[in-house]
Amino acid sequence: MKPELSVVMPCLNEAETLAVCIQKAQGFFEREQVKGEVVIADNGSTDGSQKIARDLGARVVNVPEKGYGNALIGGIKAAEGTYCMMGDADDSYDFSNMMPYLEKLREGYDLVMGNRFKGGIKKGAMPFLHRYLGNPVLSFIGRLFFNSPIGDFHCGLRGFSKEAFYKMDLKTTGMEFASEMIVSSSLKNLKIAEVPTILSPDGRSRPPHLNTWRDGWRHLRFLLLYSPQWLFLIPGLFLMILGGVVSIALLTGPITIGNTTFDVHTLLFAAGFLLIGFQFVLFYGLTKVFTVENGLLPKSNKYDRLFKSITMEKGLIVGAILVFIGVGLSLYAYSNWQELNYGDITNNSILRKVVPAITSGLLGVQIILFSLFFSILGLKK
Structure with a gap:
């Protein structure tokens, strides 16, 4: 049977936390009796992440083109579900609590965003500059430029229908992919909802792929060029x-x-x-x-x-x-x-x-x- 929900996780050397993310998503499917699948969009991992995913029953999609946006686009296109949830495989988002997103999608919303500022940010989960400068400023600019209702433009946990994804016609290949999804949805008058979500500290021992100034500039540049x-x-x-x-x-x-x-x-x-x-x-x-x-x-x-x-x-x-x-x-x-x-x-x-x-x-x-x-x-x- 065709799955109702596909959970898509971009992956680049996430061996430390990938298993727990997959298990949380699968536990959600079983507990809520949701027909679902986990799709790992691998962007060239060299730490055995692919084997971990396959051993746990997840489907691995190899995406050779580098970049956060490329990985997600490849994984989402390969997903078979009516709806998709995307989220990072670093255990900072709780894949066992996706029901608020799915309920909104079932109600007919095209894009359902998480809001970490409403749900809660645990100690050490978000750097000071991101929490009090980067995210608030970029989210304000996004709301001002594109008349968007979203309060947290860069929440990594979000859901959308597969049909809406193709309407968005997303093109960016890097971290600005997150902003483009909201901007495109707003410009095309798609139905957008927001639910509170909790952000936990990154479970990996290595530094995150996100670069504060480089990726912050890419988001700002995208917002300016699209307006x-x-x-x-x-x-x-x-x-x-x-x-x-x-x-x-x-x-x-x-x-x-x-x-x-x-x-x-x-x-x-x-x-x-x-x-x-x-x-x-x-x-x-x-x-x-x-x-x-x-x-x-x-x-x-x-x-x-x-x-x-x-x-x-x-x-x-x-x-x-x-x-x-x-x-x-x-x-x-x-x-x-x-x-x-x-x-x-x-x-x-x-x-x-x-x-x-x-x-x-x-x-x-x-x-x-x-x-x-x-x-x-x-x-x-």
Whole structure:
């Protein structure tokens, strides 16, 4: 008979704790009368882990491609159960207490996450930096960027339906696989639940495979790259608004606040903020098209409206108008300079024409180039 639940454990030299993890899972199957299997996704163990697993009746799947994500993807694809539970084989998670997960899966949830902060973290189970900095910060960013309800993004014990796993279409090969599973589920509107779980100290005598700074950066990098809105659009709009407001305020003349006077030099910096912010916004548009057309992010109605409202022709027209405005202001500034017989410019009024002229011209060229490249990226559409 087809098993209802497959417990998938990634394995790389876990001989010390593998047996107790397998026995706990098998004990759960027997006690709760669940038709289940244990799948060991071996990533090249050299300590006899494969023999331990086979002797205990677990199924071993050899995954030659290195990486936490690769191991799990290989094991999950080989699993035969309707539902899958994944968890580390270091005895830090209790495989004998999986019923809360299975009950949620039976209710129709696509992904069921454990929450160690609600269930309890035993003394020595989680390093100080992970508990009070890494996990809370990365989980907060994940909730903010992707509107996810999950409070513990990196809990290693989680369950999901096999059908939902294929909908997630996961691609990462390292530790960031854990974040991608939640992000993909959130973006694709899968049903997500969370249950308390207890984290115990690692039962191995050797150091864990997890590297605090390297893998923490990989998780953060993934969250940023999968959210072009927070990576490009929001910072870009902030810089554009700041630069635009300050530029408009300084075009009419200097502004004095206290003992400090802001003049054309501040105007130059403000124009720079405006241009940099606009560049960020353009990158958001290009990144959005690339990620959607290559299947990295789901397509939405907002995306379709983007293509209807932003066309190459409109962009070329707007860009050309801004270039002409820049050229016109430049000629006007040149005529003022001519009146000075091309001498030293001591009057800041000329610079108040030069800075907007250059800014307008650069914005126009950027829009023209963006329109052309935007259309090239969207040729598939």
